[in-house]
Amino acid sequence: xxxxxxxEQLVYRSCLLLDERNFNGYLGLCDPEFRYSIxxxxxxxxxxxxxxxxxKAEMQTLFNNLPRHNSDHSxxxxxxxxxxxxxxxxKGEASVVSALQVFKTALDGGTTELFGVGKMYDSVRLNGAGxxxxxxxxKLDTRMLGIxxxxxx
Amino acid sequence: MSRNAAQWTQRPRFPSSHYVDTRxxxxxxxxxxxxDKIFNKVWVIACHESEIPNAFDYRTFQHxxxxxxxxxxxxxxxxxxxxxxxxxRGNTILYDxxxxxxxxxxxxxxxxxxxxxxCIDISRxxxxxxxxxxxxxxxxxxxxxxxxxxxxxxxxxxxxxxxLKEFIGDALAMLxxxxxxxxxxxHYHKAVVNTNFKLWHDTNSEFYHDYMHYFNRITGMMxxxxxxxxxxxxxxxxxxxxxxxxxxxxxxxxxxxxxGWPGLAPGGWILIDIxxxxxxxxxxxxxxxxxxxxxxxxxxxxxxRGLGLKRDTPQERLDRIRDHNSIWGPxxxxxxxxxxxxxxxxxxxxxxxxxxxxxxxxxxxNMTIHDEGGMRxxxxxxxxxxxxxxxxxxxxxxxxxxxxxxx
Numbered sequence: 210x211x212x213x214x215x216x217e218q219l220v221y222r223s224c225l226l227l228d229e230r231n232f233n234g235y236l237g238l239c240d241p242e243f244r245y246s247i248x249x250x251x252x253x254x255x256x257x258x259x260x261x262x263x264x265k266a267e268m269q270t271l272f273n274n275l276p277r278h279n280s281d282h283s284x285x286x287x288x289x290x291x292x293x294x295x296x297x298x299x300k301g302e303a304s305v306v307s308a309l310q311v312f313k314t315a316l317d318g319g320t321t322e323l324f325g326v327g328k329m330y331d332s333v334r335l336n337g338a339g340x341x342x343x344x345x346x347x348k349l350d351t352r353m354l355g356i357x358x359x360x361x362x
Numbered sequence: 363m364s365r366n367a368a369q370w371t372q373r374p375r376f377p378s379s380h381y382v383d384t385r386x387x388x389x390x391x392x393x394x395x396x397x398d399k400i401f402n403k404v405w406v407i408a409c410h411e412s413e414i415p416n417a418f419d420y421r422t423f424q425h426x427x428x429x430x431x432x433x434x435x436x437x438x439x440x441x442x443x444x445x446x447x448x449x450x451r452g453n454t455i456l457y458d459x460x461x462x463x464x465x466x467x468x469x470x471x472x473x474x475x476x477x478x479x480x481c482i483d484i485s486r487x488x489x490x491x492x493x494x495x496x497x498x499x500x501x502x503x504x505x506x507x508x509x510x511x512x513x514x515x516x517x518x519x520x521x522x523x524x525x526l527k528e529f530i531g532d533a534l535a536m537l538x539x540x541x542x543x544x545x546x547x548x549h550y551h552k553a554v555v556n557t558n559f560k561l562w563h564d565t566n567s568e569f570y571h572d573y574m575h576y577f578n579r580i581t582g583m584m585x586x587x588x589x590x591x592x593x594x595x596x597x598x599x600x601x602x603x604x605x606x607x608x609x610x611x612x613x614x615x616x617x618x619x620x621x622g623w624p625g626l627a628p629g630g631w632i633l634i635d636i637x638x639x640x641x642x643x644x645x646x647x648x649x650x651x652x653x654x655x656x657x658x659x660x661x662x663x664x665x666x667r668g669l670g671l672k673r674d675t676p677q678e679r680l681d682r683i684r685d686h687n688s689i690w691g692p693x694x695x696x697x698x699x700x701x702x703x704x705x706x707x708x709x710x711x712x713x714x715x716x717x718x719x720x721x722x723x724x725x726x727x728n729m730t731i732h733d734e735g736g737m738r739x740x741x742x743x744x745x746x747x748x749x750x751x752x753x754x755x756x757x758x759x760x761x762x763x764x765x766x767x768x769x
Contacts, residue, residue: 247693253421253459254413254550259683261693270615277576279699352551356701357692 212340216303216333217291219340224287227360232272239265240334240341247361249327249349260349261361271361280359286312286321287362289329296335302343305331309347311362325351325362371719378753379738380724386744386752387558387711387721393659400638400747401427403520404598405529407640407653408433408443410667411513412546418462418477422446424663425519426559426639426655431505432456432466433515436477441509443517444479444502479504512541512642512649512669530636533600537632537642540625545649548683549668551692553701557708559639559656560744562664565700566633566641566652567601567736570725574703577613577695582631585609591731599637599743601736605630608645616688621647621681624671635736637743646685660708666690666697720753 210218219238226235236243243265250257263271288310296303306328313324327349334343347362374381386392408423408431420434423443430446432455448455448468455468455475465482467474474483479502484491506518508526511534516526523529534541555562565571569591572578582588587606595601607629610616622628623644631645639654651667668690670682689696710718723741725734741752750757 249551251550254547255460256548256550258549258551259680259687260551260691261687262684267615274576274614274695278695279574279576279702281698281702353554354551354692355553356555356705357553357694357698359693359695359698361693 212296212303212335213294215340216294216305219333219342220289220291220305220307220329220331223342223345224289227362228284228286230360232269236265236269236272238342239268240343241265243268243342244344245361246344246346247349248346249352251352268361275359278359281356283313283315285324285358285360285362286314288312298335301334301336303331303333303335303340305329305333307331309362324358325349325354327351327362373753373759374720374722374724376722376724378751378759379742380734381720381722382741382752383755384711384716384718384721385755386741387561387707388659388713388716389755390659392748392750392755393656395748395750396638396656397427399749400744401425401656403518403523403747404638405508405516405518405523405526407514407651408507408517409515410545410547410651410669411441411509411515412544412669412672413460414441414515416462418464419460420456420463420466421460421515422456422458423517424655425517427519429505429519430454431517432502433507433517434463434466434477441507441515442477442479443505443507443515444475445505447503448473449481449500449502450484473500475502512537512651513545514651529598530600531597533596533598533602533636534634534642536602536604537634537644540623540632540644541649543624544672545669546672546674547667547669548679549686549691550666552663552665553692554657554661554663555701555705555708556660556712557662557704558659558711559654559662560740561704561707561711562652562654562662563635563639563641563740564737565704566643567635567740568732568734569603570732570734571700571703574699575696577689580612581608581610581616582606585612589727589730589732593729593731593733593736593739595735595739599740600635601739602632602634603731603736605632610646621678621685623647623649635740637740647682648686648690650686650690660712 245263247261290308293306309327309329311325312321314321330346332344333340409421414435417437423431431443432446433443450473453470455466465474472485476482481497481500508516572583591604591606634642641652643650649669653665655663668686723734723737727733729735745752
C-alpha cells in the first residue's frame with residue numbers, strides 16, 4: 210500500500226473504531242506520544258479556546274471512566290474526508306488535514322442530526338510497522354453542541 | 363404500590379412552599395409574565411468587561427426579557443448598553459456577536475450612531491426630512507448599565523429599578539475576597555436545551571443531584587465536611603452554598619491542581635446563585651459563570667463562561683483551562699450530566715399537558731447540602747414578583763377551597 214493510502218486508512222479506521230466505541234482499538238492506532246485536542250475559536254470573546262487536551266494515558270483514563278458517568282447514549286457517526294497529505298520523509302512524519310462531520314442518531318426513532326463540523330489536523334508517525342497517530346487536533350467550527358458529549362470526536 | 367390517576371394528580375402533603383406546580387415550567391402565559399415582571403425588572407449579566415477591553419469594543423446580547431442589546435465601551439472608557447435597533451425602520455444595527463466600531467452604521471439605510479448612542483448621520487437627511495426631524499430625536503435607547511462584582515457588565519431595562527448594589531445586597535460577600543483582581547474570560551460556549559430556564563437554575567441551587575455526578579460523589583460526597591455545607595438565602599432570591607475541601611485526587615486520572623485561586627483554600631468551592639438565572643461558581647482554579655436566557659417556556663440558551671486572572675502567565679492559563687475542561691467543558695464530566703438531567707426534565711415537562719404535575723422541594727436537612735431550601739427561597743421570590751404562588755399559579759386551590767366552603 211502506498212503511504213498516502215495507508216495514512217487515509219489510518220484516519221478512516223480511527224473514525225470507525227470510535228463510532229464502534231472500540232476505545233482500545235482506537236488507542237492501538239496511536240503512537241505512545243499521542244496527544245489529542247479539541248479546539249474552537251469563539252467570535253464572542255475573540256479567542257481561540259481549548260476544549261480538551263489529553264495525552265494517550267489521559268485518553269485511556271477518560272475511556273475507562275466512561276461507564277461510571279451518566280452519558281447521552283445516542284451513537285455518533287464520524288465522517289471524514291482526507292483533503293491533504295504532506296509527507297516529510299526526512300522526519301518520518303506526515304501532516305494530514307481532513308474534513309470532519311459528526312452526526313448523532315437518536316436511540317428512540319433513529320432521527321439523525323448533524324452534531325458537529327470541523328477539521329482534523331493529524332500528525333502521523335511513519336516509522337515502524339505502520340503509520341500511527343502522533344497528534345490529533347480537531348478544530349471545531351460548531352460550538353453549539355447542545356447537552357454536550359462524553360466521548361471525543 | 364403504584365398510584366392511579368387521581369393519586370398522581372393529588373397535591374403533595376407538604377406546605378405550599380415545599381413544592382411547585384409544573385405549569386411554572388411549561389405555561390406560555392406565565393413565561394410572558396416572567397419576562398415582564400422579572401427579567402424586565404432585574405439586573406442581568408450581559409458580558410464581562412474583559413470581552414470589551416478597548417474603546418469602541420462591543421458585544422451584542424440577547425436580553426432574557428426579549429430585547430436585543432449592544433454593550434459598548436465608549437471613547438471615555440465607560441460601558442453603555444443600547445437597544446440593537448435602528449430607530450428608522452427597526453433593523454438590527456450590529457450583526458456580529460463582538461467587534462469594534464467607531465461608528466455604528468445601519469446597513470439598511472446608512473443611519474449612523476456613535477458610542478454614546480447619539481445619531482450622528484442620517485443619509486440624505488435634509489432632502490428627506492427637511493427640518494421636521496433632528497438627530498437627537500432618533501438617538502438610540504440606552505439601557506442602564508453597571509460594571510461590578512467580578513467585572514461583569516450588568517444591564518437593567520427598567521429605568522426605575524433599584525440600583526445593582528441594592529439588587530445584589532450581601533449575596534456576593536462570600537466571593538468578594540476572591541474577586542479583587544482583574545479577571546479575564548477564556549472560555550465561552552452556549553447550550554440550547556429544550557427545558558425551562560428555572561430548571562437549570564434549580565440544578566445550580568441544589569446539591570442533592572450530586573448522586574448524578576460520579577465525579578462529585580467520589581471527590582465530595584464521600585469526603586469529610588461535605589454534609590456540613592450550608593445554604594444561605596439573601597433578599598431578592600439569591601442564595602449561596604458554603605465551601606468544603608474537594609478531594610480531586612480521588613478521581614482516577616485527576617492531576618494535581620497546581621495553580622488554585624488566590625486566597626481560596628485548596629479544593630475550596632463557593633457557589634452563589636443570583637436570581638433569576640445567574641450562577642457564580644468558583645472551584646479549583648476557575649470562576650465559572652452561567653447565565654440563562656429563556657427563549658420560551660421549554661427552551662433556554664445557557665451561556666457558559668470560564669474566567670481566570672488577567673495576570674495569568676501562559677502556563678497558568680493552560681492549567682486553568684485544564685481544570686475547567688475536566689468537569690465544565692462541553693466534553694467535561696459534570697456539565698454534560700447536568701445538561702442531560704435538565705434535558706430529561708424538559709422531556710417530562712414538555713408542554714402544558716405534561717406527565718408531571720408537581721415538583722417537590724421538600725427536603726429539610728437543617729439547610730445543609732442536601733436540603734432543598736435554596737429552591738424554596740428562589741420560588742418565594744418568584745411568587746412575590748409574579749403575584750402568584752408557584753405551588754398554585756392560577757389560584758385553583760383557594761378557589762376549590764372557597765367552592766367547598768360554599769357547598
